Every structure is written in C-alpha cells, then in structure tokens.
Amino acid sequence: xxxAVGFSCVTLAYGPVPVIEDLSLTLAAGQTHCLLGPSGSGKxxxxxxxxxxxxxxxxxxxxxxxxxxxxxxxxxxxxNRRAGLVLxxxxxxxxxxxxxxxxxxxxxxxxxxxxxxxxxxxxEALVGLASELRxxxxxxxxxxxxxxxxxxxxxxLDPALLLLDEPLSGLDPQSRTELQDExxxxxxxxxxxxxxVTHDVPEALFLADTITLLDRGRIAQxxxxxTLARSPASDWARSFVRSAAPRxxxxxxxxxxxRE
Amino acid sequence: MAGRWLALxxxxxxxxAAIGCQRAPEPPVxxxxxxxxxxxQVLGEMFAQLVESAGEARVERRLGLGGSGVVFAAFxxxxxxxVPQYSGTLAEELLREPSLTDFTTIRRKVEARGYEVxxxxxxxxxxxxxxxxxxxxxxxxxxxxxxxxxxxxxGVTPEFREAATGLGAxxxxxxxxxxxxxxxxxxxxxxxxxxxxxxFVDVYTTDATIRRRDLVVxxxxxxxxxxxxxxxxARSGFAREYPRSWAALEQLVGRLSDSTMTRxxxxxxxxxxxxxxxxxxxxxxxxxPGGAVSGPAAADEPxxxxxxxxxxxxxxxxxxxxxxxxxxxxxxASQHRTVAKTVLSLVGVIQTxxxxxxxxxxIPVFGVGWEPAVYALAAYALLPIVQGxxxxxxxxxxxxxxxxxxxxxxxxxxRRRIELPLAAPALIAGVRVAAVIxxxxxxxxxxxxxxxxxxxxxxxLALNDWRVVMLGALPSAAMAMAIHALFAALESRTSRWR
Numbered sequence: 001x002x003x004a005v006g007f008s009c010v011t012l013a014y015g016p017v018p019v020i021e022d023l024s025l026t027l028a029a030g031q032t033h034c035l036l037g038p039s040g041s042g043k044x045x046x047x048x049x050x051x052x053x054x055x056x057x058x059x060x061x062x063x064x065x066x067x068x069x070x071x072x073x074x075x076x077x078x079x080n081r082r083a084g085l086v087l088x089x090x091x092x093x094x095x096x097x098x099x100x101x102x103x104x105x106x107x108x109x110x111x112x113x114x115x116x117x118x119x120x121x122x123x124e125a126l127v128g129l130a131s132e133l134r135x136x137x138x139x140x141x142x143x144x145x146x147x148x149x150x151x152x153x154x155x156x157l158d159p160a161l162l163l164l165d166e167p168l169s170g171l172d173p174q175s176r177t178e179l180q181d182e183x184x185x186x187x188x189x190x191x192x193x194x195x196x197v198t199h200d201v202p203e204a205l206f207l208a209d210t211i212t213l214l215d216r217g218r219i220a221q222x223x224x225x226x227t228l229a230r231s232p233a234s235d236w237a238r239s240f241v242r243s244a245a246p247r248x249x250x251x252x253x254x255x256x257x258x259r260e
Numbered sequence: 261m262a263g264r265w266l267a268l269x270x271x272x273x274x275x276x277a278a279i280g281c282q283r284a285p286e287p288p289v290x291x292x293x294x295x296x297x298x299x300x301q302v303l304g305e306m307f308a309q310l311v312e313s314a315g316e317a318r319v320e321r322r323l324g325l326g327g328s329g330v331v332f333a334a335f336x337x338x339x340x341x342x343v344p345q346y347s348g349t350l351a352e353e354l355l356r357e358p359s360l361t362d363f364t365t366i367r368r369k370v371e372a373r374g375y376e377v378x379x380x381x382x383x384x385x386x387x388x389x390x391x392x393x394x395x396x397x398x399x400x401x402x403x404x405x406x407x408x409x410x411x412x413x414x415g416v417t418p419e420f421r422e423a424a425t426g427l428g429a430x431x432x433x434x435x436x437x438x439x440x441x442x443x444x445x446x447x448x449x450x451x452x453x454x455x456x457x458x459x460f461v462d463v464y465t466t467d468a469t470i471r472r473r474d475l476v477v478x479x480x481x482x483x484x485x486x487x488x489x490x491x492x493x494a495r496s497g498f499a500r501e502y503p504r505s506w507a508a509l510e511q512l513v514g515r516l517s518d519s520t521m522t523r524x525x526x527x528x529x530x531x532x533x534x535x536x537x538x539x540x541x542x543x544x545x546x547x548x549p550g551g552a553v554s555g556p557a558a559a560d561e562p563x564x565x566x567x568x569x570x571x572x573x574x575x576x577x578x579x580x581x582x583x584x585x586x587x588x589x590x591x592x593a594s595q596h597r598t599v600a601k602t603v604l605s606l607v608g609v610i611q612t613x614x615x616x617x618x619x620x621x622x623i624p625v626f627g628v629g630w631e632p633a634v635y636a637l638a639a640y641a642l643l644p645i646v647q648g649x650x651x652x653x654x655x656x657x658x659x660x661x662x663x664x665x666x667x668x669x670x671x672x673x674x675r676r677r678i679e680l681p682l683a684a685p686a687l688i689a690g691v692r693v694a695a696v697i698x699x700x701x702x703x704x705x706x707x708x709x710x711x712x713x714x715x716x717x718x719x720x721l722a723l724n725d726w727r728v729v730m731l732g733a734l735p736s737a738a739m740a741m742a743i744h745a746l747f748a749a750l751e752s753r754t755s756r757w758r
Binding site: 048051052053071072077078080081083084085087089091093094095096104105108137138139163 | 659660662663665666667668669670671673677678681682756757758
C-alpha cells in the first residue's frame with residue numbers, strides 16, 4: 001500500500017536557520033498521525049511542507065503518491081484541493097459568514113447550489129455545528145464553534161488528507177475535551193488520513209494511531225501511540241511524555257478520595 | 261465590486277480627457293489675465309473690451325488669478341498674452357531690482373526680457389500705512405515717522421511683509437520699534453483695524469476702502485514706498501501681431517488718474533457693480549469704442565449650481581486619477597517592505613508642499629485653469645490612498661493567505677475574494693481622507709482659474725468682504741462633511757464583519 005505521506009531526507013529552513021534536518025518518515029493511509037513535540041521542534045513546519053507552504057531545501061515530500069511543489073504552482077493547487085487544513089484559530093476568513101466560509105471550497109470547485117446545500121446539512125450534523133450559526137461572522141462564534149466550522153470547511157470536498165495545526169490549543173479545557181471526543185469519533189468513522197500537530201501529550205495519546213515525537217527538528221521517536229507511552233526511546237522522550245503525569249495523578253487521587 | 265470601481269474610474273478619466281480636449285485653442289485668441297484684486301479685475305476687463313473692440317482676435321478672460329507668481333508662471337508657459345501690472349512689481353519680482361523707480365528704465369529692462377510694456381496708465385497704486393482717523397487725531401499721526409516710540413500693532417498682507425520696499429524697508433528707514441505685526445489678508449485686516457485688534461494696516465493707495473472706512477493714510481516723507489504705476493504687460497510680439505488691439509489699448513495711457521482708479525475700484529468693491537459694466541461705462545466716458553462692443557457679460561454672480569458642479573468635478577476627477585495611480589502603486593508597495601518605505605515617503609513629500617506652490621508647479625506643464633488644479637489635487641490625494649492600500653493589505657493575517665493557498669485558490673481568486681474585501685475598510689478610509697482633503701484644497705484651485713467654491717473665497721478676499729469669503733467656505737465645508745458621511749457609510753458597510 002502506498003503511504004499517504006512520505007518524507008525522504010527532508011531539510012526545511014526559515015532563511016538560513018534549518019528547522020527540520022534530514023528527516024525521513026512515512027505515514028500510512030487511513031490512520032490518524034500526531035506530530036508531537038515542544039514549541040520550536042519543527043512540527044508545524046513539517047505539516048506546512050505537505051501542502052507546499054514551506055518548501056524543502058533538500059530532499060522531497062510525497063503526498064498521496066505525488067511530489068509536493070510550491071503552494072502557488074497550478075499542479076499543487078489542484079493537489080491541495082484534496083487536502084483540508086484547520087489552523088489553531090480555525091483560519092476562517094473574517095469577512096465571510098460561516099456559511100460563505102465553509103462552502104467556499106465547493107464554490108471554487110463549481111458545485112451546484114443543491115449539492116452544496118445537501119453537503120452542508122450533512123456535514124453540520126457530522127461536526128455538530130448548529131445551522132443557526134450559518135449567517136454569523138467568525139468573530140461572533142465561540143472558540144469551539146469556530147473550530148467546528150473550520151473542520152466542516154476542511155471536510156467539504158471529502159479530502160483524502162486532513163491536516164490540523166494545533167486545532168484545539170486555543171480552547172478552554174471543557175470545549176477541548178468535548179471536541180477531542182468528537183474528533184476521535186469523526187476520524188474513526190471517516191477512515192481518512194489525518195495528520196494532527198499538537199504539543200499536548202494526553203491529546204496525542206487519546207487521538208493518534210501513530211505518534212512522531214519531534215525534538216529540535218529531528219525525530220526522537222516514531223511508532224504506535226502505546227509504544228511511546230509504554231517504552232520511550234530516550235530519557236528526553238520519557239521526561240517529555242511524562243511531564244504532565246504528576247498533575248494527572250494528583251487530580252485522580254483527589255477525585256477518587258472524594259468518592260470514598 | 262472591483263469591476264464597478266474600475267468602470268467609474270474609466271468614466272471619470274474619459275470625462276477629464278474630454279474636458280482637456282476642449283481646451284485646444286482655435287487661433288487667434290488673446291488671453292487676458294489679471295490678479296484677483298478689485299483693481300486687477302476692473303483693468304483686466306477694460307483691456308479685454310478694448311481688444312475685443314479692435315476685432316483682431318477673440319478674447320479669453322483669465323481674470324482673478326492667485327498672485328503675481330501665478331501670473332508670471334502662466335506668462336512663461338505661454339498661457340497668457342496680456343495682463344495689468346505695476347512698475348514696482350516688475351522691478352521687484354521680474355527684474356529683481358527693487359531699487360529701480362524710473363518708469364522708462366523699468367520699461368526698457370522689462371522689454372529686454374522679452375515682454376512688451378504699455379503705459380503708464382496714469383495712477384500710482386503704491387503701499388501706504390492706514391490708521392483709524394480717531395487714532396490719527398488722538399496721537400497726532402501724520403507721517404510714518406510719527407509711529408516711532410510706541411509699539412503699534414499691525415495687520416499686514418503677505419505681499420507687504422515680503423516686498424523689498426514693504427514692511428522691512430519701512431521699519432529700518434523710519435527706525436520703528438513696532439509691536440506684534442500679524443500677516444493677514446485685507447479682508448481681515450480692515451476688520452481687525454475697525455475692531456481695534458490692530459492699530460495700523462497696509463493699504464493700496466487706490467483702494468476704495470480707505471474712503472469708505474474713513475482711514476488716514478500716513479505720508480511717506482522718506483519715499484520708502486516705491487511707485488507702483490499701472491501699466492499693461494504683454495508677451496513679446498503682441499504689438500506687431502495685433503496692431504489695432506495695441507492701438508486701442510494705448511488710448512488708456514495717462515487716462516487713469518489716482519482718483520479715477522479709486523472711484524472705479526469703489527464701484528466694484530462698494531457699489532458691487534460688475535467689472536464688465538464698470539469698464540464699459542468708463543471706456544464710453546472717455547470716448548473709446550470699447551464700451552460699445554462690450555464682451556460677453558462676465559459671470560459676476562456665479563451660480564451656485566455651477567460652482568458646486570465645478571467643485572465636485574475637481575474633486576471627483578482628481579480622486580479618480582489618484583486612484584488609477586494610487587491603487588497599483590499601493591499594491592506594489594505592499595508586496596515589498598523597502599518599496600513601501602520609499603513610495604510612502606515620496607508621496608509624503610508631495611503632501612508637505614503648500615497647496616498654492618503645488619498649483620504653480622503644474623502651470624508650466626498644463627497652463628492655467630482646470631488642468632493644473634486637477635493634477636495638483638490628484639497628487640495631494642495620493643498619500644492617503646497609497647497609505648490606505650498598504651495598511652489594508654499588510655494588516656491581513658498571513659495565515660489567511662496560507663489557507664487560501666491550501667483551498668487551491670488562484671492568485672486572482674485570492675485577491676478578489678480575500679485580500680480586496682479584507683483591505684476594503686482601510687482602503688475606503690484612505691479614499692475618504694483623500695476626498696475630504698481635496699474638497700478643502702480644491703478651494704485654492706480658483707487661484708489658478710479653475711473655478712469652484714474658491715471663486716467666492718477669492719472674490720471675497722478681493723472685495724475685502726469676509727461674508728463673501730464665508731459664502732465660499734461654508735458650502736465647501738458642507739461638501740466635505742457630506743463626502744465624509746458618504747464614505748463613512750460605505751466604510752461601515754464593508755466592515756460589518758469587524
């Protein structure tokens with residue numbers, strides 16, 4: 001089976017400073033992959049390279065069996081229509097209503113009104129976005145609603161690849177948990193290739209089939225989520241994965257204590 | 261939406277081109293200009309009627325221009341053939357020899373510069389110092405030297421302050437220690453004098469206001485104020501090409517005494533008769549044929565509708581031109597930081613040039629009238645428009661461009677659907693500022709003969725009547741506010757999402 005995404009000996013840089021160095025990695029199709037790491041580890045840049053928004057200075061990036069070119073190139077524009085992107089704040093266009101935002105990919109693709117309407121209704125149910133919100137501007141949405149709308153837009157053309165760059169980082173803990181549940185359910189039912197960037201270890205462990213742990217532009221560990229949790233490959237990986245654990249243990253102790 | 265704006269721009273541009281084409285001269289035409297003061301307009305009208313009576317050429321009137329600087333610039337540009345002038349002004353501003361006083365010498369030197377001089381007409385309209393009669397009597401003021409020893413406050417015209425034989429020469433010759441001397445137009449200085457805000461003003465000695473306001477003009481025993489003898493200044497070759505016109509004009513030589521000129525000025529300034537009627541009556545009274553063949557009745561009572569349309573046209577066409585240049589310039593600047601810096605500082609420099617100077621700057625290229633005004637206004641409007649485009653485009657969140665790229669948008673789609681609407685509020689704000697600035701600056705356009713509400717302001721200044729100034733100033737203020745409101749509404753329509 002052809003992998004959904006393949007990096008071979010990729011070096012990515014902002015100006016003279018390399019952000020990703022000589023990285024090789026394949027991500028299998030139909031699974032949820034997390035790019036996990038602290039800030040500055042290069043995970044977002046790696047995600048951007050899958051759509052040609054950042055171009056490798058060495059090596060090549062293959063997506064769905066095709067070499068990625070610069071985002072402006074005509075061939076890459078076509079390819080990018082088969083990818084959906086969600087950013088940390090959603091990346092909705094502030095001057096368009098929710099409806100105009102989410103149907104934009106289909107309008108650009110020349111869909112009929114009926115087809116757009118059907119797809120919109122279907123997806124609203126799928127991502128849990130109330131249809132009363134259609135006429136609102138993004139400014140008037142809550143953080144969670146904004147992310148649902150962004151997810152809806154990313155899914156509109158039924159893309160083969162869904163790219164999410166810290167989609168839940170800006171949310172309050174309750175909406176965040178709620179959306180994590182829904183994403184888990186959604187990714188399971190869609191059976192699409194999902195690449196999600198996060199710095200949150202529990203989130204990665206909860207959502208991912210495979211996790212790529214990045215440290216300063218290099219892969220610290222790559223494999224199934226359970227493997228990272230159970231047997232970290234290095235001291236650094238162990239301390240990163242476990243950094244949140246004492247707080248969780250303390251919380252669980254308190255919650256259990258009250259129950260008794 | 262972009263298409264509609266473009267269409268509007270093209271339409272306005274075409275209008276500008278059409279108006280420009282009408283200017284093509286059909287020879288022979290003699291263009292008679294004058295300054296905006298009362299005397300200039302009366303004399304200019306006399307010259308025009310005399311030339312018309314000679315029947316050699318059609319006359320085009322360019323009466324009421326903004327200053328001798330504008331007139332000389334228009335002469336250089338070949339836009340003016342004939343203008344009333346003064347010996348003192350020619351000595352100072354054209355020859356740069358303010359000490360010259362002899363008419364024959366001045367005439368010889370001016371003719372050596374390629375002009376033709378006809379005169380003297382008979383009167384001497386020099387500077388004088390005017391005080392209220394009661395003040396003159398109480399303090400025994402008879403000559404300028406009597407001003408010594410007290411810090412008298414003055415209100416003087418910019419011309420008197422600047423002139424080599426004006427304020428500075430007077431102060432040093434008479435060794436005066438004056439109080440505060442403020443610069444203001446006659447329309448204001450006479451009011452300031454009447455209200456006791458200033459103690460003396462500079463006057464023109466043939467100014468009818470002196471009698472009307474019962475002022476005392478102080479003697480000048482040292483002869484500081486050189487003679488400003490009235491004359492006609494023509495471009496070189498005028499007498500040869502139009503001998504009958506020249507002969508007709510020569511009938512005026514020596515016929516206009518100080519008292520005659522003062523009386524005629526008063527008929528305009530005080531009795532508010534039209535300069536064309538005053539000129540026609542006078543020419544008839546001295547038996548010249550000019551009065552009989554009086555030219556087309558000059559539009560002395562400018563119609564509101566016409567002034568409003570002229571003003572609006574100045575603003576709209578200049579704004580359209582500024583948009584045609586400013587939008588692509590702003591877009592280019594927004595793409596490169598260094599270009600933005602350079603472009604913004606260049607168009608910023610234009611903004612620092614005083615309005616009247618910018619108008620004069622365009623006279624050698626476009627002559628007098630509509631065109632220099634429109635180009636000057638367009639140059640003024642450039643900064644806010646370019647600034648608006650740059651601000652609008654550079655404030656767009658870079659991640660939105662990434663999203664557009666991943667949505668597979670082409671550059672054209674991104675510009676039309678994303679960047680233009682996101683930049684629109686800042687862009688419209690820029691256009692609004694440009695339009696409001698232009699409504700104000702367009703009032704100056706009358707100084708180069710472009711019409712608009714400024715015509716009333718200029719007339720008011722010439723008549724020393726601030727109420728007439730207000731008749732021009734208030735509607736242009738109202739127009740500025742209306743345009744502001746219009747664009748503010750458009751701005752809020754395009755920024756509902758904010």
